[in-house]
Amino acid sequence: KAGVTQTPRYLIKTRGQQVTLSCSPISGHRSVSWYQQTPGQGLQFLFEYFSETQRNKGNFPGRFSGRQFSNSRSEMNVSTLELGDSALYLCASSLALNTEAFFGQGTRLTVV
Amino acid sequence: GNSVTQMEGPVTLSEEAFLTINCTYTATGYPSLFWYVQYPGEGLQLLLKATKADDKGSNKGFEATYRKETTSFHLEKGSVQVSDSAVYFCALRGSQGNLIFGKGTKLSVKP
Numbered sequence: 001k002a003g004v005t006q007t008p009r010y011l012i013k014t015r016g017q018q019v020t021l022s023c024s025p026i027s028g029h030r031s032v033s034w035y036q037q038t039p040g041q042g043l044q045f046l047f048e049y050f051s052e053t054q055r056n057k058g059n060f061p062g063r064f065s066g067r068q069f070s071n072s073r074s075e076m077n078v079s080t081l082e083l084g085d086s087a088l089y090l091c092a093s094s095l096a097l098n099t100e101a102f103f104g105q106g107t108r109l110t111v112v
Numbered sequence: 113g114n115s116v117t118q119m120e121g122p123v124t125l126s127e128e129a130f131l132t133i134n135c136t137y138t139a140t141g142y143p144s145l146f147w148y149v150q151y152p153g154e155g156l157q158l159l160l161k162a163t164k165a166d167d168k169g170s171n172k173g174f175e176a177t178y179r180k181e182t183t184s185f186h187l188e189k190g191s192v193q194v195s196d197s198a199v200y201f202c203a204l205r206g207s208q209g210n211l212i213f214g215k216g217t218k219l220s221v222k223p
Contacts, residue, residue, distance in 0.1 A: 004155070033210065043201065043213040056208045090155055098209045103148075103155035 002027065004093050004104035012110045018079040021107045025072050025093030031055075032074040033101060034066060037088040046089075049074055050097055081111045114139045118202045118214035125192055125221050133187040133217045135176075135202035143204040145169075145178055145185040146211070150199045159187075159200070192221045 005024040013019050025032050034046040045058035049068035066076040072093075078085055088108050092101035118135040125131060137145065144163045148156040160169030162178035162185065169176050174189045185202060202214040 006155075035211075042215045043203075043211075045210040045212070048210060056210055058210065092156075092211075098205065100158060100161070101211060103157070105153075105155045 004091055004102055006089075006091050006104035006107050008107060009105065010108045010110075012112060013081050015081055015083060015111055017081050018077060019081060019109060020075050020077045021089055021091075021109070023074045023076075023091030023093070023104060025074070025091075026102055029093040029095050029102075030072050031094040031097055031099070032068055032072065033092045033094070034074070034076050035090045035092065036060075037090055037106070038086075043090070046076065048097075055097065078109075083111050085109065086111045114143070114204060114206045114212050116202050116204055116212055116214040118200075118217055120215070121199075121218040123217060123219045125219070127194055127221055127223050128191045129221075131187070131189040131192045131196075131219070133200055133202075133219070135185045135187065135214060137183050137185065137202075137204050139183075139204055140207065142180060143206065145176070146203045146205070147174070147176055147185070147187050148201045148203060148213075150201065150216070152198075156201065192219070194221045194223050197221045 031050045033048040048056040052068045063079045068074045088106045090106045091104045115138045146161045147159040149159045160171040162169040165180040167178045199216045203211045
């Protein structure tokens with residue numbers, strides 16, 4: 001069974017640009033969560049989607065947004081990029097809410 | 113609010129040494145507790161979990177026991193291998209369902 005797929009694996013963007021990251025969950029999983037990982041702040045929760053609805057949101061500015069499609073695939077978007085947005089963005093899929101989370105390999109975003 | 117504190121690394125051990133990585137938590141109620149492992153260039157993999165007090169999670173020789181009296185979930189392994197070198201994260205599931213992670217502990221095992 002295929003795991004969680006995140007694309008692209010690496011991205012370099014310029015300050016002020018926007019970026020879209022994609023996550024394909026494990027087949028049959030309906031919940032997708034996003035986390036940001038940085039050396040300074042560690043792993044921080046961004047948001048969780050279930051059945052195309054945002055169920056939970058972390059403490060990030062409105063520049064960070066996401067969505068989930070009917071096939072459970074999810075995208076997150078960051079607008080007006082700042083240097084501090086440089087991070088590893090991890091997506092996790094779960095069968096349902098509050099069930100075991102399986103993580104993808106992440107997208108490494110570098111903002112220059 | 114909910115939080116997880118784990119010992120700072122890095123931890124360097126010789127092969128076959130005993131490993132303990134301390135983890136304590138602050139939470140309302142009795143959340144599920146987890147240990148995740150991250151190998152270089154990879155995402156997180158669930159190593160083990162415990163869902164209620166006194167539960168012992170175990171996998172691949174690693175163990176951790178949910179201790180509500182000390183609010184702890186320390187990770188142990190009796191004999192580490194070079195292949196265990198990675199970053200280990202303790203986590204709890206918050207009241208809203210999201211995972212709350214500790215800062216991570218980097219383990220290096222030397223042959």
